[in-house]
Amino acid sequence: MESAGTLRRPLATVGKSPSLKRWDLACRILAALPGGYALSAFVGICLALWLPGLRIERAMTGMLTGLLIWPVAFMASFAFPDGRKVLGGTVITLLALMGLAALRGWRP
């Protein structure tokens, strides 16, 4: 009884060379771990700075939303077919969020 799991081809890397596969995986891991964390941090910062209302409410909404963002971003990083595009997309979104935060006075 051979299971599909042991023979399953991980990720959408069919027909790519080993070094290309390694790059693909590295991009995904970068997008998922530091990228996903930074995304949720900046979503939190943007919501805290842009939402109307009390300071604590804005900060709390930002934190809780950030907590939802990371797992989703993490899974998305491995769901799309091209790892480099995933990393590119993460970086662009991140820059946009940083820009939005900077407009409201956020400084690194």
Added chain:
Amino acid sequence: MKGTFRASMAWLHTGLGLVTGWVLFAIALSGTLSVFREGISVWMRPELKTAHVQTVDATAHAVAWLTEHAAKSSAWYLAVPNHRAPYVFGTWEQPDGRYIQKALNPLTGSPDGIRDTLGGEFFYRFHFELQLPYPYGRLIAALAALALVVGLITGLISHRRIFADFFTFRPNKGQRSWLDAHNLLGVLAFPFHLMISFTGAVTLVTMLLPWGPQAVYKHDVMAGYTDLDPALESRPASGKPGHLTPITPLLQDAEERLRGAGISQIYIYNPADAASLITVIAGHNGTVSTLSHSLTFDGTTGRLMREHVETRPAVRTYTFLYGLHIARFTPDVTRWLYFISGLMLTAVIGSGMRLWTVKRLRLPHHLGHILTDRLNVGVLAGTPLAFASYFLANRLLPPMSLHRAGHEVQCVFIVWGLALVFALVRPARRTWPEMLTACAFACFAIAAVSSPWTNPVTQSTALVSLLFSGAFAYAAFRAFIKKAKQA
């Protein structure tokens, strides 16, 4: 496309599970035990006989004792008695900065005569601090919680027959049976698993993602805390000595203001100073949330300074999710459901780890697979054994010895370390039956030392540990048969 998506998610499920599985197993098991942390604390303090305790009187006794013995402390934190924990649990800071945690007798206010133990607090702290220094344990726990969220969702995506798996278990088929068990347990309580892992991350969110508050509050961290619960007044000690106002009328006043919710905790800051403060936190009657209502009084005059009833939507969402995780609001039936679902989650994680090796050891053996297989024995059988030894240490160490609470905790880690070493140096097919037998005996011993089985706490502890003992004995029996077949 759909096939590749599912394959990617399955790959992620397996990879993430392998990396975080062992930590999550220990977190899930200690969390499950924490559901009954008051019960475990009572079991571990057999000297406490009192069943019905007057909240206000017991707290007044505790305050009187602390005034005499810990006046120099900067703060006392008291968890007041309730029908589950008939004593005051006090935590206070010593002048040297160390924290003392003791159960205080409800009739005398003194910790004397009650064995020094952390009780169920050990499992509760371990569940999110992993016995590591602040903030590392908490950060690892928070990351593990999010990994579990991802693991659950990717697990759900990667298998096809969710409904059919409700009714599918094919025993005695090796890998197939492990997969069936993993799926069945995972699917059956899936909503609970997802809720408990996400709300677990919520309890640590202020550590994991402090950037939003930091952007809003800049460097004024205190303002953030004050905004979170505006009743939590803080003011520095004046340096002038002062006396606490009589505590009984103050608590009666507080009970009236809390309108039936009861008191759950009392914080007393700078108790021997003219600028002392007394904060009273409401109980959980009729609300899931933590911090639903709080009061702060001037410690010397007893005048109410601040009162806060939580109505802000985002903060309420947070305290609701927090309350859902720690489940202090729940009646006994719900607690048992939390406990059973928690055990199922522990079993999902354990069976997943086991499945990983069962699958791979059918292929030509690889050092990594063999190591994982052996560590699996050390963690999956070693953790219950270590936790069981905590209960046994509580009964076997001399009741009134010095540093007893610390020694109980050391027992856990000594047993755990020995179990890991034992499992690493010997083949897994030998250590599985041996370690599982040890677990069965340890659980049986807990049931035995619960005697006399006269109250609900000792009775239910004995019953649960007998059930565990039976389960471990059955697992050990199966493992022995498997070993005999292979030999």
